[in-house]
Amino acid sequence: MKLFEYEAKNIAKAYGIRVPRGEVAKTPTEAREIAGRIGRGVVLKAQILVGGRGLAGAVKFAEKPSDAYEVANRLLGSKIRGEEVKMILVEERICVAKEHYLSLTVDRSARTLVYLVSSLGGVEVEDLVKKHPDKLLKLSVDPLTGYKHYYSRVAGEFLGVARGGGGNLDHIMATMYKIMRDYDAELVEFNPLALECGGGLIALDAKIVIDDNSLYRHPELREKSTRExxxxxxxxxxxxxxxxxxxxxxxxxxxxxxxxxxxxxxxxxxxxxxxxxxxxxxxxxxxxxxxxxxxxxxxxxxxxxxxxxxxxxxxxxxxxxxxxxxxxxxxxxxxxxxxxxxxxxxxxxxxxxxxxxxxxxxxxxxxxxxxxxxxx
Amino acid sequence: MAILVNKNTRVLVQGITGREGSFHTKLMLEYGTKIVAGVTPGKGGLDVHGVPVYDSVLEALDEQGSIDASIVFVPARFASEAVYEALENGIKLVVVITEGIPLYDELLLIRYAKSLDVRIIGPNTPGIIVPGEAKIGIMPAHVFKPGRVGIVSRSGTLTYEISREISKKGYGASTVVGIGGDPIVGLDFIEIYQLFSTDPYTDAVVLIGEIGGDMEERFAKYYVSLNRKKPVIAYIAGKTAPPGKRMGHAGAIISMGIGDYASKKKALEDAGIPVADKPSEIPLLLSKILKR
CATH class of the missing domain: 3.40.50.261 (Succinyl-CoA synthetase domains)
Structure with missing residues (x-):
């Protein structure tokens, strides 16, 4: 079961991973009010479960609260790749120096978990796997022994953020592992995971997929399982x-x-x-x-x-x-x-x-x- | 003769007093499988179709002596506990019929089993059958005939369908192994093929795959690297499956750009493995490489 972006971000935030400030709007008026509270340029992101939202026109920018109203008015109720937009996440715009790809998922063949790391942030993982395998680093984690801190050193070197700005990479990777376990997830993905202009990593998008066989252990999530x-x-x-x-x-x-x-x-x-x-x-x-x-x-x-x-x-x-x-x-x-x-x-x-x-x-x-x- | 099991294999049934466990114990006994004991915690002292039931695997071992294999019918929430009990008591082959075990539990279980050199078949498998000798599974026995074709599959009923096609045309199976429909399984295509490749009673292998994961692609890569090989014929289900949807089996899903039909078919054909377009085509392809 796939969670909505805002749900995944709420989880990430609760675990101490930095995400943009934002709230969910269900009406254009709410979008305007949220943009007003944020007090600067915002991103409006349709909360739908289909992939490739950027290309499908589900992500828009607005400078002023009145623009946010207009954009929300057009997005809400529209259909994107067959899915009706009922909610919009309105977030502060972040100044980005560089974008990365980072996820934790299951490696079926090795029977382990695996981190996927790439400097090509914002690219769909399907394309990373098929078109840019040389730009993709795989780090296996044996579930019997769990997370080790050296993974973040290797990933940091691969991404070129080993020193300086990427100081919280270890915290992010260790936390992803914890989320994976606590929620019985089969995927935790931050794409892009951005390096902010002022330094530090922030999750601009978040995706969490829960293993359906584990839903009985998460009754609070189970209710949501038929919504898509x-x-x-x-x-x-x-x-x-x-x-x-x-x-x-x-x-x-x-x-x-x-x-x-x-x-x-x-x-x-x-x-x-x-x-x-x-x-x-x-x-x-x-x-x-x-x-x-x-x-x-x-x-x-x-x-x-x-x-x-x-x-x-x-x-x-x-x-x-x-x-x-x-x-x-x-x-x-x-x-x-x-x-x-x-x-x-x-x-x-x-x-x-x-x-x-x-x-x-x-x-x-x-x-x-x-x-x-x-x-x- | 066969791989993994034979008529002398001494079998334990975990979850023997449940509806499925008891029903299939009867069918396995009728087929000639040597079932020596059953375990259901709290039901020790009972008797299921003449098989003594114990409270623990340890007790079953104490009373019955050696046990070669266990078949697990325990419900998903308790199934991994049951498998741990079997493997920590030294049972070297565990067939896990149960469907719906949480993914992370399967990961831990299978990593641990590998570290102990225990073979896990499944989870979410119809089991293993050696036609005419033994059945450690839930498949309808009548569609399988003894012969010299090894069959390895990610699916249940589709395996019965294809086995029937094979039997109908006068071929038979040395051993049929369902490896399970979950994303994480104990033994995969490569490991089962390796057993078939050294089995003198198997001349060719039929591989039944489906969309999801990259097990077929990895098998193709492995097969190409071999110097001496037995002929393999494949069928892949799910040509019409859309991406991102779980097609019944937990493992049958095209995700993150991995697991579509075209990629599997191409990988296998590039490795010199013919891929049948439909189940009934398999005996035709077999007839090109085997004598009846």
């Missing part, structure tokens, strides 16, 4: 499904993440486009299947529904009953293509046959049929 979701994603989450919205017209229900993705990919291979990823998980009951089928049948983008079940713990007869009951209750007639194999497949097939639904054995045949129906 689209309506159907929220509905699916409430029903307990793993669900991702896509832009095609073939609704997909399958069991297991890998099989669901493989079903989507096969649709693409046959010239169709999946409308979603919906994994009913292992051992789904008929009620769960019914919920999933009804959800997708009601989705305006879904023209055809493709259900692909490989029964292990999941029983095909339960799935079949779930489909049959959904059809009775939904009163929406959209074509459904079912592919079902594994535990109790004969019983499942019989149940669906009585409802007039053919059951396919092979993914390829089912996908080809679904794509054909979606094109009509």
């Amino acid at each position: 979701l689209a309506i159907y994603e929220q509905k699916a989450r409430e029903l307990g499904f793993s669900y991702i919205e896509l832009d095609g017209n073939i609704g997909v229900i399958a069991n297991g993440a890998g099989l669901t993705m493989a079903t989507m990919d096969t649709i693409l291979l046959y010239g169709g486009k999946p409308a979603n990823f919906l994994d009913i998980g292992g051992g789904a009951s008929r009620d769960r299947v019914k919920d999933a089928v009804k959800l997708l049948l009601s989705h305006p983008n879904v023209k055809v529904l493709l259900i692909n079940i490989f029964g292990g713990i999941t029983r095909c007869d339960e799935v079949a009953w779930g489909i049959a009951e959904a059809l009775e209750e939904a009163h929406i007639s959209k074509p459904i293509v079912v592919r079902m194999l594994g535990t109790n497949e004969e019983e499942g097939r019989k149940i669906l046959l009585e409802k007039g639904l053919k059951v396919y054995n092979e993914i390829d045949d089912a996908v080809a049929k679904a794509v054909e129906l979606a094109e009509v």
Whole structure:
């Protein structure tokens, strides 16, 4: 789960990392008042969770409070990369001598944590990794032993801030580690981490991503975990499904993440486009299947529904009953293509046959049929 | 014969009295797996499908003698405790079925296991099966046939799907290993391939990857560097997955510019590993390198 910039900055500030003075505005009037209190030029930053805000026009400058009102008026309620702007962070403008990149994340391959350090501040990490690997320093931290102060000496030398202005780098890096642990984060990122004209490092932007599996240890954050979701994603989450919205017209229900993705990919291979990823998980009951089928049948983008079940713990007869009951209750007639194999497949097939639904054995045949129906 | 386990492997089930633990203990026993004990704290003295239950791993060892492997069904909040108990009592292979263990707990657990030379399979894995011999996992047994193909996968049901395709065309598997769908797993593609490469009963390896992380890319790099190698065929799920979204598995997410389908496919193909476009294509690719 991604936190908003202002939330990440509040955490950083509480841990003693310097961030620009600022407050969140929900109306243009509030933006004007905050700019007035700051008393000099401000930056207005839309609080949205999509990346690349600078290029998308989500970051603006204003000299006077009245300008801040105007900018806020244009930003609030607008949509940036599909996300509506509901809040703006209004901050003092900082005189910057140099910008750096600094983050702490998980190194999957080494099974460690890793600091990523670069002198190319403000550049998206995706570009650092792909286009400037030579400008990127990686410092591994074994989680068994934790942070060591020499990391900041190595990072400081790499950035050229070893002496003078970068004196608080060690404090920042040690604190990032502490935040990572305290919040069960999978990413703590300051980009840019700027060297101020007067010396000293300040986090101009902050990003914290919390590990979803750890949310049960952070009930105060858990409430926020559905806020970045689209309506159907929220509905699916409430029903307990793993669900991702896509832009095609073939609704997909399958069991297991890998099989669901493989079903989507096969649709693409046959010239169709999946409308979603919906994994009913292992051992789904008929009620769960019914919920999933009804959800997708009601989705305006879904023209055809493709259900692909490989029964292990999941029983095909339960799935079949779930489909049959959904059809009775939904009163929406959209074509459904079912592919079902594994535990109790004969019983499942019989149940669906009585409802007039053919059951396919092979993914390829089912996908080809679904794509054909979606094109009509 | 196979890698990691065989019909003589003496197995402990942690979390044996739970719904999943008890159900799969029955299925594993029916398959012929040698389950010698179960552990559920506070449930010592019970019996699950004829398997004696103990309060601790230590007690199970005292009563049953040596244990080669443990399979863990303990819920996410308590699972890492259970794994620590297994590895600190000298069990050298731990299969962690549990999904949803916090990332940081997994990091600590797996670093610690490596320092003790313990092999962890998973977390979030369907387990290991040696067709016709032993199953330490939750997979539906009927889709697997004995044979000479090693299968290693980040996914569950997709592995069943592909194994069925392979069986249907007359091939079979020496061992099937689910390495787990989490970002941090105990053994990765390279480590499992190394075991297959020295196994005289494995002629080729099918690698089932998915988007997220760089495990496939690292395997490709490693594979290129080898002088002698066994043929590998791959399938990668998630061509249609958008960046920044977790596709079910905690590990299946394209983030920070790492883990997309195109990068994995290219890395594997550049390493001389054919990548199937769909599951049903895998037996076709196998037929080009193997006799039935």
